[in-house]
Amino acid sequence: MEVCSVPGRGKLVSWTIIRRPPTRFRAKGPYTIAVVDLDAGVRLTGRLASVSENIKPGADVAFVGMDDATYLFEERAA
């Protein structure tokens, strides 16, 4: 196996806003969990930096960095 890079562009599969975080994440709450299908063909769990009013499954998202050890995404224009 070898490590490779893939573009951080993908589509939002689903999201939810955690309003009662586990203790070790309490300071970060509320936060939005996102499941994203990267265009590169990998599905992963991460967070959304913010949630727009009309967000829907299938929305285009982009990776914007690591938040501690979690993948952070933002909605992007198509």
Add this chain to the structure above:
Amino acid sequence: MRNVLVAGIGSTTFGRHTDVDIQVLAARAADVAIKDSGLSRDAVGALYLGNFISGPLTGQEVLAGLVADSLGLPQIPCSKMEGACASGGIAFRHAYLAVASGTCDVALAVGVEKMTHADTAATTAALNCAMDNRSDGISGLTFPGLFGLAWQVHADRYGTTRAQVSSVVRKNKANGLLNPLAQMGMELTDDQIIQSPLICDPLRLFDCCPTSDGAAAVLLIAEDRLQEVAADAIRIMAAVQTRGSARIAGHPDLCSFDATVSASRLAYQQAGIQASDVDFVELHDCFSIAEIIDTEDLGIIPRGHGGRYAAEGRTQVGGDRPINPSGGLLSKGHPVGATGVGQIYEAVLQLRGQHANQVKNAGIGMTHNLGGTGVACSVNILKRLDA
């Protein structure tokens, strides 16, 4: 493999048992099951105990042996089964296999959990052990969160509405009012449900099963010893266990649990029946939306129609597809390791014609117990001997 019967059942109430030690809780339920069967405790050839988090929450492990010790059982093999919320169903299946294979004639399956004494932080941390911490726990995901994710997809794809999901909550909470084992039954209106606090959009407080303490037990016997059984014996037609993805991202579909689909298909095959032959189901309604997804995964209701059927009253006790006549996890609460065995208890009462929410002419019942993010699933089919 030979036929196996449920010969005796026992259960504590599910609720708060703060002052009762966990092994005593389990032993009480098991004692009732043994007495119900009319058999001697010396006849028990193996004990399987389902439990998830006795170590973190009570500081007590080695529960299977402890409970056998409390009961004064012979020096038989005593084993703990752990599969998160499916621990009880897994224990049941292993008790079934011990008898079906001829390893012993009589086996005891017990499920137990004690949670209400612990603070929320400790309980949440312990429950999160059921998640893949590397890929999901690290993001701050919770179990309500998993079902929040599933609900968004189900609503977007099938048009499932808040009102349809609320009808599941109202039904199960109402069923729980009449079940003497359920402590969290209540009359609820749609307004009360949507005014309860948001937990993980769109899930609210009343969409979530409460934590609970409790124990349930069933005694199994080989069918060729039927004449020794005092109570109404019920035949086990199938006891299936499958694996599914341990990570959310590993699910082919976020609003379906592939382990449930595979376990139910195998169970129908083993039992030689179709979904339409099932008279009632006790399934894993850890959250309201879970019941809707489970009914579709089990093939009881067509894909995408779970919300509609519930809203139309078809999953009520008197409906054409009774689901969770006991009140389910939503009103019994979810003493994690006990739930799977508790479902067998409720199903046996139905098939004996003795349930508080009796389904008319119940002849064939199904139980469904799902662990973690769908990493383990137990599906069982039970049948009245004369059905």
